[in-house]
Amino acid sequence: MRETLTEKQQNILAFLTDYIETNGYPPSIREIGAATGIKSTSAVSYNLRRLEEMGYISRDREVPRGLRLLTLSPAGGVDDDVVRIPLRGRIVAGAPIPLPPSDFSLMGDETIELTRSLLGDPTGLYALQVQGNSMIDALVHDGDIVILRHQQRVENGEMAAVWLRDREETTLKRFYQEEDGTVRLQPANPTMQPIYIGDPGQVEVQGKVVLVVRRLE
Amino acid sequence: MRETLTEKQQNILAFLTDYIETNGYPPSIREIGAATGIKSTSAVSYNLRRLEEMGYISRDREVPRGLRLLTLSPAGGVDDDVVRIPLRGRIVAGAPIPLPPSDFSLMGDETIELTRSLLGDPTGLYALQVQGNSMIDALVHDGDIVILRHQQRVENGEMAAVWLRDREETTLKRFYQEEDGTVRLQPANPTMQPIYIGDPGQVEVQGKVVLVVRRLE
């Protein structure tokens, strides 16, 4: 069995997504044929069987318009654009980030619901609610919710949640590893001055800040 | 025409949402009848016509399984927790808010997708992207997205987007009408001082700030 898609099969797939999007229900075999230039119903049926074998669609035989798209890549997924992110607790400047988010059970705890369009890849995400105004230099207010992606390293310029060992303090800053090895932590507020840290071992990256949400009742 | 839904009609609506969710395509009239205890196809057809008249569904006649849900629904609504908010433009301190969002066509423009759980009532909402760092005293950064509810008055203590006539300036502040009639505009940043304005006519409320979203790629 070939694994590549015929041009006709690609056309069928494209037509399916479009048709379902506009009409709310799948097309019939004859409609597919008319749209893709296949003049025989059996030929369409044949191609649909191919697409089913390759896992692109799923069919209910004998049922008129009984098919659905499986690949969520083109535009198929309608409702899984909501991402549930576990709210792991609170973040305070004077304490380390509560849970090393190793275990990934998003139990019956609180979760934050956001749309995927805001986030991209939802793996490794967790949320913290900021307590107090100690991070105001990062333009983060008391009560704000910070969405983090758990990772130990960040690229230069990315906003990160870092634990400063010697100061015993958590803070949100843009992270820059300078050429001489020192670390520069740049506040989001452009009117404020950066922090320079000579020993990179003192800087412990807890995660990369992906999103900040402020809710005002 | 009665506006209330029969029990059977509610059942039909619930069945429709459930069936479409699981199968990816709508049920046939006979399947609806079997699921809701209606033994005649004409009776189902009759109820579907009622539902269509009341705006709950939309139908393509003569087409097998040719129907789709419109309202997502009073009975079994599960998945309309995504709210589309029109992005009306940019907001700059030195200019008035671009569009008095009177007309409510959310055309092919950009929209922001958010979950309803963050927002509550989605009526009258629109989004603006902040340009520049002039609103940093409201803890709002360049590029942040502000979700506003269009209204001319706000309660004391609510965060509002206001246009200051004499200064010709838009700003985001907490709004307080003092007992002596003056207006106090309190920055979100607690380290900064409020603005007092003697003549309330100089303060033009553009909307109430509901949400602030900061995306850091």
Added chain:
DNA sequence: ATTATACGCGAACAGATGTTCTGTGTCAAG
């Protein structure tokens, strides 16, 4: 040349589907 495979056309067919027409029972208004 022969064979196998992929792809497509056309026609026939059984079953599924929506519509329409007629009839029945209920219930409230006149």
Added chain:
DNA sequence: CTTGACACAGAACATCTGTTCGCGTATAAT
């Protein structure tokens, strides 16, 4: 009591729909 709207049952019917079978074409391997 009569009337009429409302909700539903049952049957008949024209279409729509997916499947199957026979046949043709092109390409590549044998």
